Amino acid sequence: MAAATDDAGDSNEMIRVVSSDGEHFEMPEAAANLSLVLRHMIEDDCADAAGIPLAVVAAKPLAKIVDYCTKHAAKSSGLTIEEAEELKRFDAEFIEVDTDMLYDLLVAADFMGVEGLSKLAVQRTADLIKGKTPEQNRETFGIVNDFTPEEEEEICKENEWAFQITKPPSRLC
Amino acid sequence: MNRPTYGDAYDSGRHEAETPAARRHGLDPGTLGPNEEMVLRFLYYSLPEPPVSAVASPSWASDEGGGGVGVDRISVLPDDLLLNIISRLPARDGAHTTALSSRWRRLWRSAPIVLIDTHLLQGGAAAEGRRPPRDGSVSRAVTSAVSAALEAHQGPFPFVSLTCSFLQQADHDVIGRWVHLLATKGVDELVLVNRPWLVHWLFLPVELFVSCSSLRRLCLGTWLFPDTRHLPRGATTFLKLRDLVLGCSIIFVDFFDFVLAASPELEILTHVGSATASARLASRSLRCAQFCISAVDDVRKINLLRCVLVRIRIGHAPQLRVLGYLEPGVQTLRIGNTTIEVGTKPSPATTVPSVQVLALAVPFHIAIRVNITPSFLRCFPNVETLHVESKRFLETTGDINDNPNFWNETGRIECIQSHLRTMIFHGFGGEDCEFAFLMFIAENARVLETMVILFEDGLREAVGATALCSAKWTSGESKARFVASRLSGIGIAWSLKAAADFSFDDPFLCL
Structure with missing residues (x-):
């Protein structure tokens, strides 16, 4: 547990992002790094106080994505069995969303390059299609x-x- | 008192190995004898887990509100997202998406799909993977559906598992077509198991071994293998193949030569319950070979061997680290050109210094079997971990081992004297002949750190153990720990999957 928290807090810097509808969000750098797009922006020194603008992600899904990344970054490495189970439970609850939010997450996770979330949303959609006419x-x-x-x-x-x-x-x- | 970790690993593994594997093959109980039942159970247990499940997700927030949403937003998602979603569906659900609307019509055909024939069964049987118990309309319908699906889809197939069909000689064209379509359209992982047992004398098509070049993992069960002697040599068909499982099949001499030469990346070879005259393992890539419930001889040139064999010859294996279970007196062991016999003197030509983990199965009450055991031990001078399975209930002819001083008279055994750190004795029955061996270890193993003695639960009273604890341990105080195990006394337990997992150091503890 302690190790995982340390990993997430390697740099205590908070990264700001701005949704397409102008809302501001903050997350730890380790969380932002789970997004390929944000990671590249940070590496290229594009993360400043004004925040990274995400032109195609609205505030509602962005709030969810910030949640997801923050949770997963805090538990990224050296998971115990219990922590892995807890993360699995978090994912299962996290993805219990309505269709609108599910589409938003599919598109946003794909656009931002958040691999874990992308898989989660795709799997959720497939699970909903399965077994139906x-x-x-x-x-x-x-x-x-x-x-x-x-x-x-x-x-x-x-x-x-x-x-x-x-x-x-x-x-x- | 805390139970030692060895015992815990042993017991929990046992539980896991038995519960889900039970009757996984789903065949009519009347169709199989007890041996076939055991071997098939083992084979089905070792098949890979499918990456797609047929279990649907029944809950959805909007379903509760009457179901149905107004605007179609899913159809405006980009192609690659929709293809990704479709590729996570069971084949039938995937094909159903072609009927949704014109937007979806062509997508399924080009999505990489997972084809698992149990998913083609009706309702609950699909979700639970319940295979048809006998040849009949259900299994025939699945066979036809598989053929049609393979024809309809353009490939590639990341994972194909076909384990429901009862193919007979007359179905030669069916299996031939399947293999042809898979070879031309591309398949990464393929599980192909015929049913019910080897009664149909159906040959696997040669095309599988000359054209299926995309395979990374291949599991074949209950087939008659083609005679590979007539196939072109030197062709590396399986450029990507890493993991090969062969089970309950008739395999010709030379097949191993052929397949190892054709698979330059092969790391894991597993062989379950097949009759094979000879398996010569010459490979630079092989890291783990497992032969279970098999009759095979002649093994050379590999890095790691885990097996139950009849005759073993170790030729050139400078990195062979783990070896077992050897059965002294049942198996003939040859090292280089020397057959190991009672009294064989150890020399560089008769030893394999790389082996660090060794497992032996010994009936301590049979003189002829015990007599040769020291010679076997002397072949592996650097063994640090020794597993010994006591085969107490073995029916065998031969004189009873009635010499209580046998081990004291046997002379120096290098690995025990100088290297043995961990000794695990499986299936201890509290008999004098077993005690005599353990006393020998206690009094001679100078660097021993742990001796775990697993005994049958019911024998707790009989074991007593005081004599061993009061022995004069050359390594200092007593290292013995007695652990009750439900497994002891009924033979060697084994998990093919855990044993082929390279993150474990000692496969004999990974059940």
């Missing part, structure tokens, strides 16, 4: 079915194996 997934994600009935039939035929073994969904196949 196309119709159920369309409903959940608000996807509009723009196929003609003929096209639908063709798609079913193309991957008959996938639609056959499963229970037939209510509408398609």
Whole structure:
């Protein structure tokens, strides 16, 4: 535990970031380093008191990302089994978000190059898609079915194996 | 009193090794004999964990509010994010995304996908990985779905696991096509296990061994291997292959020559329950070879060997550090050109100085087996850690070892006198012949730091142990610690995965 905290506090400097809608946030340098983009900016001496502007990340997801990075930076190396479990629990709770926030996190984590968070959000999205019929997934994600009935039939035929073994969904196949 | 760590490692490992492995193969209990059952259980336990699970996530905040969101924001995500999401789906769920909308139509085909045939089973069986117990409509449907999925997707496949099909001779074309598609589309990790047991005499297609060049890990089970003697030599097909598991198969002589020559990066070779006349291990890259429940001889030129073999020949192995379990008197040991016998005098030509961790299995009550044990020990003069499994219940013919002074009369054993630091005695039964060996260690091992004696739980009373504790320990005070273990007395326990994990120093403690 002590070692992990030391790692995070190697440099006590706080890094400022500014969201696309003008809100300011602060996080320890070790946390900011979890973002590839921020790390490069820091290395290039672009981190100043005015803060690093993040043109495509709004305040709401940025607040979450700062949380995520701060938590993970504090526990980056030499984890005990208990600490690893705690971090896993943190991740599981962290990613219990609504669809809007999930998309925001997907895009922002990808843009900022926060690998762990990117994986977490992608896995969460996949877990939500799994085990559902196309119709159920369309409903959940608000996807509009723009196929003609003929096209639908063709798609079913193309991957008959996938639609056959499963229970037939209510509408398609 | 605190339990010693050795005992803890032993017991917790046992628990983990038995619970999830039980009946993982899922075959009808009636189809297998007890030996086949044991070997298959072992094989399925050693298969790699799949990177994608079929377990869905049922909870979602917005589902509770009636489900459904207004605006489609997922479809406007960039292609690489959507491909990334799709590649984390089981194959069937992935293919379903093609039917969502025109935006999704073409994505699945080009996403790197994980194909696991248990995911193609119905409902709960998929999530739990419950394989069909017998050949029938379920397994046939899975086989056809696998064929169709491999045809439909353009590859590459990061992970493919096909362990549900009951392929017979008549299905030669099916396995041939699978291998062809995998070889041309690209596969990183491949698990290919036929069912139920070696009854179908179906040959693995040769193409697997000449064209599947993208493989990093390969697990093959219950197959008849092709005769590789007719294949072109000198081709390095498996340029990236690091980990090879062969199980419950008929493997021809020369196969190991062929596959080791074709795999310049191979580090871990595991061989479970297969009949093989000879395995000559000549490789510069191999770091760990495990032969379990197998009949093999002739092993040379590797760095680390963990095995159960019949005849062993160690040719040139200057970095062989760990070796076991050797069974003196059952296995013939040859070092260079010398066969180790009772009374073989140690010399540079008959010793392997690199071995530091040695494991022996010895029935201490059988004279012929005990008599040759000192000669085996003398071959490894620098052993620091010695594991001895006492095989008390072995049925064997031969004279009973009734010489209580055998060990005192045997003469100097270099590793015990000068290097042995840790001695772990497995399966102690409190018998005089076992005590005699332990007394010998106590009175001769000058640098001994620890002696752990694992005994069967029920024998607590019989063990007593006072005689050993009052022995004249040449290393100072008594180093003996007795630890009850549920495992003792029923044979050698082993975890292939833990033993091939190079972060552990001593595989005989990593169960």
